[in-house]
Amino acid sequence: MATILVVDDELGIRDLLSEILNDEGHTVELAENAAQARQVRSQLRPDLVLLDIWMPDTDGVSLLKEWASAGLLSMPVIMMSGHATIDTAVEATRIGATAFLEKPITLQKLLKAVDQGLNRSAPKAGAQPKAAPVVELTVEAAMTGGTLPEPVLDLGPLPLQSFNLEGPLREARDGFEKAYFEYHLAKESGSMTRVAEKTGLERTHLYRKLKQLGVDLARSKRSTA
Incomplete structure (x- = not known):
């Protein structure tokens, strides 16, 4: 980079x-x-x-x-x-x-x-650049829960998740939330900005939540490298 x-x-x-x-x-x-x-x-x-x-x-x-x-x-x-x-x-x-x-x-x-x-380079003669869709999303909005167009990705078969339904509600909820955030971190290649946009959380709250759930951010970034 x-x-x-x-x-x-x-x-x-x-x-x-x-x-x-x-x-x-x-x-x-x-x-x-x-x-x-x-x-x-x-x-x-x-x-x-x-x-x-x-x-x-x-x-x-x-x-x-x-x-x-x-x-x-x-x-x-x-x-x-x-x-x-x-x-x-x-x-x-x-x-x-x-x-x-x-x-x-x-x-x-x-x-x-x-x-x-x-990536500056001279355009090829006669080449017509494709128009990209315009999304009027300010930088500030992106950092506080704005949304971007849903990317079309083939993630393959999703891993089977199992949760302990016999335990306390809080533990089951934490297990689901951890799997939910790990899924989005993998989907967005470890980008905290995009995960914040996707999940609708402000970045500071998102960082705090991931730490509370024990999500390994370093591992998420390594797995997408």
Whole structure:
């Protein structure tokens, strides 16, 4: 997977994007201003940068222009903003940005832009890209129980589950819940973001629930590797 630098002066946005991209298997570095972004860029050479436009010291467009003029724009840069105009987006694209995401960023558009940025290639002549369905699911909604289209997966025959119906109700319920979450972790390749979406639980509650039930998260991730 890739090393992605997220540059945004809002702590909540940095943390949110970091969690989602980490769940996708990427290594995420964070910067809250242009000075920190310059330092990370020079030390780690990230594979992709998510760059906010409005920042207190140097704005994102100026930093993008600085990198471009210094020959440092060797990685794809995706601009982000909740207040930018069309002219600003056009200018950023002209300088060298590969994409522009408007806040609040939808989950699908975020992952699609990152995937396209990391896999940039010239389209084949005459090729017509297939239109992907648009799901207006904000990143915030995804982290608090939003829903995505049901993936069509062939999981093969499901394992036979048995529960102790002679014991206390709590034990039988815990056994069912553990099997339920282990099933969804396997189905979603260990992605906590997608399991949270599927089960309708907020991520913090989900982590707490899995720990309470004794679900081995490390094992779930290893089994999908």
